[in-house]
Amino acid sequence: MKKSVKTTIKVRYQETDQMGVVYHANYLVWFEIGRTAFIEELGFKYHEMEQQGAVSPVVDANISFHHPIRYGEDAVVETWINTYDGLRVEYGYQIIDLNGEVAVSGNTKHVVVKKDNFRPVSIRRVFPEWHEAYLKAMGEK
Amino acid sequence: MKKSVKTTIKVRYQETDQMGVVYHANYLVWFEIGRTAFIEELGFKYHEMEQQGAVSPVVDANISFHHPIRYGEDAVVETWINTYDGLRVEYGYQIIDLNGEVAVSGNTKHVVVKKDNFRPVSIRRVFPEWHEAYLKAMGEK
Amino acid sequence: MKKSVKTTIKVRYQETDQMGVVYHANYLVWFEIGRTAFIEELGFKYHEMEQQGAVSPVVDANISFHHPIRYGEDAVVETWINTYDGLRVEYGYQIIDLNGEVAVSGNTKHVVVKKDNFRPVSIRRVFPEWHEAYLKAMGEK
């Protein structure tokens, strides 16, 4: 079965804009929070990857904004893996509001690159434990 | 002919992250800057729309990150209209780096809604001058 | 005795800059998080104040940055009231790192104003429950 991780997010005043709702770009930050929590559930941490000289930039992001979230309302970001091929991983997300409705959904695609030259590295080869954990999280192991 | 508007952006230190590049969510802010400049070229301003009780939230965003932009490098965001149907407008963007290469590309879809209840309004009917300007900017008038 | 409230903060990747540490302006956001938690401990919420047509802008802020906080390190923001006179409230903060050392300290002064014209209102007169709670939190009741 596919693993998914839920993380509660408390809206920061700073995240609102003058429409009176969360500014749309902040949902990408919330996706980052969800992704980090997901990774940590698998037993990993991004800063440990960085200590090995690698970073994991986003190469593609898609977001649908169904309805706004407001200050004073807690939200939940749910994160899972959509696809993974040893090189690229695509995370899926939905942000669920107070009433249990999906306010925002989306996905982000990531590679792993060397920090000093941004050349791609194979997750399967260079980070075999992440590779195994990804497969397991997708229910393929 | 399709109108497009180019705006120069100077990377803020605040926009970088510890990868040493611009944090990905900031490109959505740069798209906002490009869109605002485009709108102003058409002779409009978002805050004038807001004074009439309407706001224009993003309903969908897609971004492809081709290569990173770094602090100390100026960038240009180019903005145009992809599609418009009287109700929804989709802007297209590309962010061009120092070397003239496309670093980031994407699009955002917008509606116009009443500020107090987020109910959609027809751009064609309620903002006829924007409607005319959109058609003209797409080269359809 | 003076009340103080501690809130744990997990560094967001977005909050780092290319120095490899948390970008300094974000500590003002963390102060906001501490202040919100403090207020909620007193039984109040900012968005309830806003529903009554009032907001509480910062009029003065002072921050000392003793040493940086890094991604992957949790921090704690501790918040208390320094001074309060019925009209202005000054919060004090310290941000404590993994090793229990104060990384950042500071204070912010706030008034309450009407949302529509930014004219000051007396907290004592218009928000008497906040007034009482502030006095109690300072150990003066």
Next chain:
Amino acid sequence: MKKSVKTTIKVRYQETDQMGVVYHANYLVWFEIGRTAFIEELGFKYHEMEQQGAVSPVVDANISFHHPIRYGEDAVVETWINTYDGLRVEYGYQIIDLNGEVAVSGNTKHVVVKKDNFRPVSIRRVFPEWHEAYLKAMGEK
């Protein structure tokens, strides 16, 4: 005579909050923009300092918020050097609104440190050209 540099800033929608004004922490970012422009007027760039392995963190910041700035209003940040002693430099700033009034004022104190260990370096000794330019900008040369 003391040198000062003025830079125009166009409010980003992202910088507003639900009070309908610029969120206070963003003024620290505007100070950064003013400081960068000031430095560039002296003929330097922060990223060149970084290429030499040094960064210039803020050690102290003080801000007074006199009245808010709103979306749709351009602002000007004026930057100068308050004090400099070969090791620490304090910049002064004021943010001037549409009507020529000071909306925000403040200062930030900076040191220069080695990027890898955050140990302070003497600006006078390690960056003698910056040292000379600072003195000149203060009207002391």
